[in-house]
Amino acid sequence: MEIQNRPIGVFDSGVGGISVLKEAIKLLPNENFIYYGDSKNAPYGTKDVNEVKSLSFSVTDELIDRGIKALVVACNTATSAAIIDLRKRYKIPIVGIEPALKPAVLLGRKGKILIMATPMTLSEKKFYNLMKKYEDVAEILPMPCPGLVELIENGIFSGEKISSYLKEKLSPYIEYGIAAIVLGCTHYPFVKKEIGIIAKNVPIIDGSRGTAKQLKKKLTLIHLLNSSGKMGYVELHNSLEGNKMLDISSKLLNIEL
Numbered sequence: 001m002e003i004q005n006r007p008i009g010v011f012d013s014g015v016g017g018i019s020v021l022k023e024a025i026k027l028l029p030n031e032n033f034i035y036y037g038d039s040k041n042a043p044y045g046t047k048d049v050n051e052v053k054s055l056s057f058s059v060t061d062e063l064i065d066r067g068i069k070a071l072v073v074a075c076n077t078a079t080s081a082a083i084i085d086l087r088k089r090y091k092i093p094i095v096g097i098e099p100a101l102k103p104a105v106l107l108g109r110k111g112k113i114l115i116m117a118t119p120m121t122l123s124e125k126k127f128y129n130l131m132k133k134y135e136d137v138a139e140i141l142p143m144p145c146p147g148l149v150e151l152i153e154n155g156i157f158s159g160e161k162i163s164s165y166l167k168e169k170l171s172p173y174i175e176y177g178i179a180a181i182v183l184g185c186t187h188y189p190f191v192k193k194e195i196g197i198i199a200k201n202v203p204i205i206d207g208s209r210g211t212a213k214q215l216k217k218k219l220t221l222i223h224l225l226n227s228s229g230k231m232g233y234v235e236l237h238n239s240l241e242g243n244k245m246l247d248i249s250s251k252l253l254n255i256e257l
């Protein structure tokens with residue numbers, strides 16, 4: 001098969017990266033995608049950095065074996081822990097994701113910008129450097145959300161458990177005025193509606209569209225866009241055996257965000 005017509009690999013610690021996959025399909029309808037959710041090892045965000053690196057290598061090896069032409073690391077945590085090493089180790093184009101702080105700053109709204117993400121994303125150097133870039137022009141508040149990924153991995157996107165978790169996290173800041181909320185974990189767009197109910201009228205931003213745009217830009221630049229002219233296909237895979245995660249994955253792929 002011509003290299004341009006090979007699939008693009010997309011991976012995450014679980015089902016979260018489907019929020020990125022959805023945007024990538026919208027922007028690149030002729031591309032074929034192989035999505036790999038590593039739910040067996042989720043969550044990544046509370047693990048050790050070296051463990052996340054090695055898990056990212058294993059998943060990438062698996063996708064390379066399936067013949068991918070490019071890779072999207074649709075996980076903020078794996079991007080912050082492993083993107084440099086992934087790029088050193090594999091010769092294919094690799095696109096990562098990071099908390100969409102820039103668009104939040106550009107809104108120019110008063111108040112704190114809350115960055116909801118996993119503990120690892122917020123404690124890694126990549127985020128420190130990103131925050132340094134904007135700390136003079138914006139009030140940035142990193143908000144680690146351990147436990148939220150687990151709820152979403154269990155197919156819980158609304159209801160009492162989610163709303164009480166989010167209320168506890170967000171309520172102390174609401175009365176002081178929040179400029180924006182950045183969803184710095186690809187699982188969180190699936191609970192965006194619930195966040196919106198608590199943080200009324202606050203813009204909620206995530207990096208999935210930006211990552212998909214970056215992917216398109218990269219593939220265009222290196223002449224690697226699919227040239228078949230046909231609608232692409234999507235394959236869903238998960239490291240957990242059985243149908244549960246695949247069922248949740250297809251449900252998430254088809255819901256409107």
Ligand code: DGL
Nearest residue numbers: 016043044045076077186
């Ligand atoms: N979706 C991953 C992210 O973007 C979640 C990481 C985790 O498994 O903790 O950070």
